[in-house]
Amino acid sequence: MKVLMIPTARATFAVDVAKQRAAEARALLEELGAEVVGPEELVMTDDDVAAAEHFVAEPHDVIVHVHASFCDAGPAMRLYEDVTEPIVTWSFREPGPVGDRLWLNSLCGSNLIGHALVRDGKAVRLVYGDPHEPAVREALAGVVAGRLPEAPKLPGSDGEVDVASATSALIKLASQSIGIIGEAPKGFTPSQFDAALVKQLFGLDVVTLELDALMDDIEAVPEDRRRAELDDALTWQPSLTDSGADNLGEFAAVTTSLRDWQRETGVAALALECWPGLPTKLRVCPCSSMSRLADEDIATQCERDVYGAVTMLLLQALGSGTTYLVDTVDLDQEKNLVRFWHCGAAATKLAADDGTQGLHCNRKIGVAGNFPLKPGRVIAVRLTEDPGTTGLRMLIASGEAIPAPNRFQGNTADVVMDTDAENFVTSLVTGGFPHHTVLAWADVRPGLRAVAQQLGIPVVEF
DSSP: OEEEEEEEOOTTSOHHHHHHHHHHHHHHHHHTTOEEESOSSOBOSHHHHHHHHHHHHSOOSEEEEEESSOOOSHHHHHHTTTOOSOEEEEEOOOOSOTTSOOSOOHHHHHHHHHHHHHHTTOOEEEEESOTTOHHHHHHHHHHHTTOOOOOOOOOOOOOOOOHHHHHHHHHHHTTOEEEEESOOOTTOGGGOOOHHHHHHHHOOEEEEEOHHHHHHHHHHOOHHHHHHHHHHHHHHOGGGGGSOOSOHHHHHHHHHHHHHHHHHHTOSEEEEOOSSHIIIIIOOOOHHHHHHHHHTTOEEEGGGOHHHHHHHHHHHHTTOOSEEEEEEEEEETTTTEEEEEESSOOOGGGBSSSOOEEEOTTTOOEEEEOOOBOOEEEEEEEEEEOTTSSSEEEEEEEEEEEOOOOOSSSEEEEEEESSOHHHHHHHHHHTTOOSEEEEESSOOHHHHHHHHHHHTOOEEEO
8 A cells, every 4th residue: 555645734833743743653654554655754835835746646545644733725735636536634632731832733734624625526534643542543554454534424403493583683694794804814715705605695795904904004003092992901801911912002003903993894793814914014913802802792703714704693693692713623532522722812701710811822922812711501603615516504513611721822612512522523524614613602503503494504413
């Protein structure tokens, strides 16, 4: 068996650990009897991707795409454009201590390429775990023997419906709009969207602003308005004083500009291209500014995720209250637990503690939240493309967010799933669902099902 192994990573994660995991992965495949071909070094840059292309063109039996650390879908889309066979993606567990940043964020990488490749009509399989684990060894032995991991069959939905709530919610959405600032990040296919479809289904308008225009507005915020906003923010979260951030004035200017534009346009949601422009050009992370607005009941989305915005507005129209856009980053099969996380833009009203603010986990600049999300019954929901059609589908899952330390710097929820957690995570990847879902702390599933029925949207409910 000739295995083409492509190990991808990103420089903002723990590259030394990623290199070690990739080497262990290659060694395991060889130990299992495979002839392993492909780049021996991590694929991290455009030049690395170009250098790897010839391996894909040469004969091989199976592709194993190793997410040594997080990487967006760009390399996979380029490398596998003409590939017709299923692609096995392999993600590792998080090795860092409790409270540290995500060292690898490997699972999120598999989730991203799963969305991109399945959307484009390709098949993806998932192996999850570290090379020393017996179950991983068994799965890879199957791959080497020509037996790929299974892609779970996606469930439907037959739960109760709330037609009255759905009708009322759709009427409300038709009077709202989404503010879109900037572009979708490169390689983040879940951040692409069809504005005409959003309007057709939900009546939602979109209002756009160029990121450069926002940054001009931020730099133009006068000092007196910066001071006034910062004074208010210190009342909102006194921990800003001890955050370690030396850019609180810039944080105040970002908050002021975003709030000004929201009030000027009247948008109910803000989908922002949060990186790399703001951190690299203005040396500020907008996470805490987004949190401020979320506490003011404006639905905010990082990575300019418009379908995420639609999902959040729908949930709120059904009575969910404040929600949060999260990545699926960690799986504990023994506890049937999934960890949902994002890097610090959660509303502090969703905090399990006092809503501490600090430095961004990867960028190490201000300002971002660093607190666990509150416990309680939760649902995870996502509107996304329905592969092979021109429409959307709806993902729904549920569980119990349990009290736990903040596992990863930013905002983490430890959720014991009502369904089989491993099946759920595997289905996210092999079923082509986005890396982003929306967590809500109110069970509005009957209304969601009724909305889907009224709009002809298929539901995948775990």
